[in-house]
Amino acid sequence: MKKLLPLLILLFYSAFTFAQGVASVKGVVIDKQTGEPMLGAMVTLKNKSGYAKSSGTGLDGSFVFKNVPDGNLEIEVKYISFQKAELNFEIKSGTPRYFKIQLEAKINNLKDVIVSGHSNRESDQSARKLEQRSDQVLNAVSAKTIEVSPDITVANVTQRVSGVSIERSNNGEGQYAIIRGMEKRYTYTLIDGFKIPSPDNKNRYVPLDIFPADIIERLEVYKSLTPSMEGDAIGGAINLVLKTAPDDFTMKFNLGTGLSQSVLDHGFTNFGNNDKTFRSPRINNGNSYNAIINDFSNNGQHFNNSKSPLGTIAGLSIGGRSADKKFGAIVAVSYQNIYKNTKGTFFQTDVDPVSNAPLVTDIQARTYSTQQQRTSAIGKFDYIFNRNNKIDLTSSFIDLAQNQYRYVSDTSLNLARTGIGQGRVTENPRSDRMVQKIYNFKLHGDHKLSDKFSINWTGIYSKATANENRYQLALITGRTLQTDGSVAQQPVTIDALKGQTQTFAYNADQDKSGYLNFVYSPTIAGTKVEFTAGGMYRNKTRNSTYDSYTLGLPLTNSTQTYNGNIDNNTFIVSTLQGTASDPLNYDFTENIGGGYGQVKFAVGKLNVLGGVRYEHTDQNWTDALPVTQLGKTGSIKYYDFLPSLNLKYELSDKQNIRATYYSAISRPNFYELIPHTTGDPDADYQEVGNPNLKRATADNYDLRYEFFPKALDQFLAGVFYKRIENPIEYALVKQGSSLDYVSQAGNFGTAHNYGFELDVTKYIRHFGIRANYAYTQSKITSSKREDYKDANGNNTFRTVDQSRPLQGQSKNIGNLSLLYKDAKSGFDAQISAVYTGERINSVSAYLNNDVWQKGFVTLDFSTEKKIYKNLYIYAKATNLLNTPYKLFIKLPYPPLGKPGASGQAVEYQAAGEDTFVRRDTYQQYYILGLHYKL
DSSP states (O other), rough: OHHHHHHHHHHHHHHHHHHHHHHEEEEEEEEEEOOOBHHHTTEEETTTTOEEEEOOTTTTTTTEEEEEEEEEEEEEEEEBBOEEEEEEEEEETTOOOEEEEOBBBBBBSSSSOOEEEEOTSSSEEEEEEEHHSSSSSSSEEHHHHHHTSOOOOOHHHHHHHEEEEEEEEEEEEEEEEETTTTTTGGGGEEEEEEEEOOOOOSSSSSOOSSSSSGGGEEEESSSOTTTTSSSSSEEEEEEEEOOOOOOSEEEEEHHHEEEEHHHHHEEEETTTTTTOOOOOOOOOHOOOOOOOOOOOOOOGGHHHHHHHHOOOEEEEEEEEEEETEEEEEEEEEEEEEEEEEEEEEEEEEEEEEETOEEEEEEEEEEEEEEEEEEEEEEEEEEEETTTTTTEEEEEEEEEEEEEEEEEEEEEEEESSSSSSEEEEEEEEEEEEEEEEEEEEEEEEEEEEEEEEEEEEEEEEEEEEEEEEEEEEEEEEEEEEEEEEEEEEOOOOOOTTTOEEEEEEEEEEEEEHHHHHHHHEEEETTTTTEEEEEEEEEEEEEEEEEEEEEEOOOOOOOOOOOOOOOOOGGGOOOOOTTTTTSSTTSSEEEEEEEEEEEEEEEEEETEEEEEEEEEEEEEEEEEEEETTTTTTEEEEEEEEEEEEEEEEEEEEEETEEEEEEEEEEOOOHHEEEESSSEETTTTSEEEOOOOOTTOEEEEEEEEEEEEOOSSOOOOOEEEEEEEEESEEEEEEEEEEEEEESEEEEEEEESSSEEEEEEEEEEETTEEEEEEEEEEEEEEOOOOOEEEEEEEETEEEEEEEEEEEEEOTOSEEEEEEEEEEEEEEEEEEEEEEEEEEOOEEEEEEBBBOOOOOEEEEEEEEEEEEEEEEEEEEEEEEEEETTTTTEEOOOOEEEEEEEGOTTSSSSSSSTBBTTTTEEEEEEEOOEEEEEEEEEEE
């Protein structure tokens, strides 16, 4: 110890002496006007002796330099659109120094208009400011966040927002947003604040997977409404803010490639003519035309396998303003070509008439190969005449072309099934090409007529279309048990009754809309008050055509085997004139007129915005049904008064408390009113219309606390409550004497939906965490059928009331993202997890037989790195956990000790556990690409 003590003293003295010679320089860079920290500012520390170091500010605007030598030093700070800042100082004896450096925005003074420097509208800081200053409850996702996230479609971006979950399509991609447990029908979609029509031939809601994420400047999720907003959004609204002209010339280019693990493992199935769409022979030649076999092609049943087709992702945006800053323009184009496979298993279910327990009647093996091509182009142009007058023109074109091969092998559990893998089997190879398009043109003007009075107007023409061609072949085979115990494979033959089906569907949804608003801003009792009144009118025309042709087998050759080449088979046209009387041939007109009045003012720290909206709905339809059938024509008219109130109390310049109320409605989807009986080929059950369906109405309440300690940090905590009258739900019912269930929309009394949300974002230097959690509880009571055996041993049933959550509502939803960002090196990385709790997928008419989706966790990763000046390389990987889609019924299987409907054991079903209904897997998807930013 005596020998060790001098050594410790020496080491301590040496460290102390060294510490006196060097020091650290720390600080934060902020916007002088707003006081907000500035992310990515370039800070350079140097002296005249050649010492020089540079560092980008971290996510909290901070910077750190270590081991700084004594002497005179200079700090230089640069940031785009801000004036350079310089600071000289001296360090003596290794003393650490801390600085708060303020940057001032550059300002250009022009003759007729003043354009001042401002923060990047695509930045995270801009999104946080929008949330803080908004008059209503909303969440925003910036273009920068989207760019470095794993998501390439708008639908998948929405799942990162607190209280929002997504409904996925059969290729695993997000398709629809569910806000606060309110199913997709309760949400509408806006482009730059205005509604757009849907390309779906049945529904109002817009499939969000049609939009590539790189065309938007910001995604906004509205959770409360103002009187100036259309009132049919009980759940909320999704607003896509398109890119706008930047102050300086800007160009961005993106090129990448992608590959699905499922395609890498199993290849990809293509079909002939999968780059074209066609109209039916009836539409091309008239209703009286008798189709001939030459009107049809076998190309849709010509299949081939590609080993590993690579996807393509590309985007380009160019924009800027003229020298005098009066004219601004931006043009952006995007293209995505994605290949994915899906493997699935599905059980058709029934209900035991004695025990009310689920039975399985068929087992299906499903395989999908899906190619999606998204093509988008937007142009935004504005002209500032002077400080009082401005107009802008926006045009957008969105196109999603989907080619999908689907193969279904359906084994009956009732017909000739004596064991697993045996029995009667039907096979259905099917190709489907669907092309959805949205055209949108908007002309808008802002005019300030005096210091207190202004008007703004908007004219919009929008059109959404969908064209679908479907080719399906019906095959029969089987595996039968022989007397010697062997199993014989029967040949594959074409079903003589069904043959080949070719379907042609087309629909167009056209909107012509006009908006006019008047704004009067007097000062009353020393308080500036803003009165706004306005109106809108929309004429919507929706036209749908549908033809299904059966190509049967000739009587002289009614037994034909199938060897995989359909050209070796012979068909005749069985349905000569298509299906002109199918209910999907309809014309629907809807005229919406609306008017509102609202007032906005601030008293001290309290901001108030309130008023009332009036909407009148006038609907008319004509369907192709026979004239004797109820519902061939219909007319519905109603009106609604929708009050709302938004209160915001500013506890400080960084804290708010919000309280809101708004009344809203939800109109039935078009096709739900038409009294049809048909089905989506990918739906598990046929669909039936209901002309007696009513609109849903709701009262909505919100209370939220907001804290924005820094530019990117935030803490949001809120509660909400919704009372919904006549909510619209889909139920499984039996129609007439049919043995199979059908799915029908209906009104289900009164529902209550409530919960709370937490949203936290925190950044420390280069590290960040984003987390949100939403708890949602809903309750709706409806009548269910319960089958049982009475005292005399007879099968009978009774009607009982059962309470359940709303369809599509998950009790628990959570997001967690871990981020790293280094502005100096240009490196970004994040890993994101999303948890979605179990929810009802479809409602059964029978007690306890609702079909549920299991809760699930998805995990995604993305990273980006600057490799040279403005050139970046990026990578994304989604669905890392290969999370499956699972459906089940919360009743044990098998019922009453029965192994299955046929008395045999059934694969995937486990005794005593929940009844298995469906399982789909999608595997991982990988993207690698380059960004160029100028």
